[in-house]
Amino acid sequence: MHTRLTEILDVEHPVMLAGMGGVSYHRLVAAVSEAGGFGCMGASTMRFDEMVDEIARVREQTAKPFGVDLLTAAPQDLDAKVNAIIDGGATVFVAGLGVPRDVVELCHRRNVLVVNMCGKVRHAVAAVEAGCDIVVAQGTEAGGHTGQVATMALVPQVVDAVGPDVPVLAAGGIADGRQMAGGSTKRALAGIIAAALRDELNGRLGREPHYIPVLGKPGDTAALTQPGQTEAMEALIPSSETNWENRYTPRVALRLRSYRPFEKASRVRCPLLVCVSAHDTITLPGPALAGAEAAPLGESATYECGHFDVYAGEWFERAVSDQIAFLGRALADSAVAQRP
Ligand SMILES: Cc1cc2nc3c(=O)[nH]c(=O)nc-3n(C[C@H](O)[C@H](O)[C@H](O)COP(=O)(O)O)c2cc1C
Numbered sequence: 001m002h003t004r005l006t007e008i009l010d011v012e013h014p015v016m017l018a019g020m021g022g023v024s025y026h027r028l029v030a031a032v033s034e035a036g037g038f039g040c041m042g043a044s045t046m047r048f049d050e051m052v053d054e055i056a057r058v059r060e061q062t063a064k065p066f067g068v069d070l071l072t073a074a075p076q077d078l079d080a081k082v083n084a085i086i087d088g089g090a091t092v093f094v095a096g097l098g099v100p101r102d103v104v105e106l107c108h109r110r111n112v113l114v115v116n117m118c119g120k121v122r123h124a125v126a127a128v129e130a131g132c133d134i135v136v137a138q139g140t141e142a143g144g145h146t147g148q149v150a151t152m153a154l155v156p157q158v159v160d161a162v163g164p165d166v167p168v169l170a171a172g173g174i175a176d177g178r179q180m181a182g183g184s185t186k187r188a189l190a191g192i193i194a195a196a197l198r199d200e201l202n203g204r205l206g207r208e209p210h211y212i213p214v215l216g217k218p219g220d221t222a223a224l225t226q227p228g229q230t231e232a233m234e235a236l237i238p239s240s241e242t243n244w245e246n247r248y249t250p251r252v253a254l255r256l257r258s259y260r261p262f263e264k265a266s267r268v269r270c271p272l273l274v275c276v277s278a279h280d281t282i283t284l285p286g287p288a289l290a291g292a293e294a295a296p297l298g299e300s301a302t303y304e305c306g307h308f309d310v311y312a313g314e315w316f317e318r319a320v321s322d323q324i325a326f327l328g329r330a331l332a333d334s335a336v337a338q339r340p
Contacts, residue, residue, distance in 0.1 A: 012036030019069020030061035055088030067092030119146025142172030191221035232308035262291025
């Protein structure tokens, strides 16, 4: 997955190992970096010589980027420790418990990024003001030691407070891909809502719409940003052969919450065929199938494919033949019903 974070950390996946003191030693750090994430060593509980030795072992086991975490609240020899971290080959210094004001300049001078673990909005703003490059919104689920604000509430507030240029990582209670996906959509969602409000206002004032792209890269303010979606759309509607423009008026997003066509399915009296792609992540299959159930003459056909697959090739042929068969049945039934 490509995000702004993978770009600036130079990793494959937007996942950072927590620099857990007493847990994140060289083996774990190297394994995470080797797997394409960002390994981060927890050095807060280590003696100086132990930390230097552990960093050297990480370097022996991987040539990929890694970071080291210390606690700002334990400032003894912080300068010397940060210099040793950088000498050892780390590309990121992670500071827990407090803004690491005194070493930001040192890190930047030596081309090392600074990450700050933040449990409050005010803390994240102070971190950015001090020059930190990335903030981690660390909810109370992350062991409770950074405050009492829950991850779910903290992350969007921090995203809004630090602005669009500072990457925000979420920490605390994130255990699988679904929670990861939820975290990574928050920034994009905030951007779309801002664009939608601006577009709505333009509409009310009679001005030109404020367009945003339909298709974009992960992290862009666009409707569809998952990897592969631009390519899939291009295959369906080649831009060189059509005048389709990659833009839409985002005010529609403000009405999406109340747009629930399948809630009215029970009132559809004619035969209804609902075709569903089982692995569709854009138009979710569940509500469509429930709608087919609710309609008195409803039926459904499910295809084991994704959103775009049903518009071409094998799945397209199957869907079209199901639709033709459905029309044949429905029209034959209505002919019987109309016979005198
Ligand atoms: C055993 C343990 C030790 C930790 N030590 C540190 C630490 O030294 N420095 C730090 O910034 N965070 C530390 N953390 C917090 C993590 O960085 C991270 O925010 C937290 O583990 C995320 O919550 P989760 O465990 O629910 O994913 C520690 C967490 C655990 C579980």
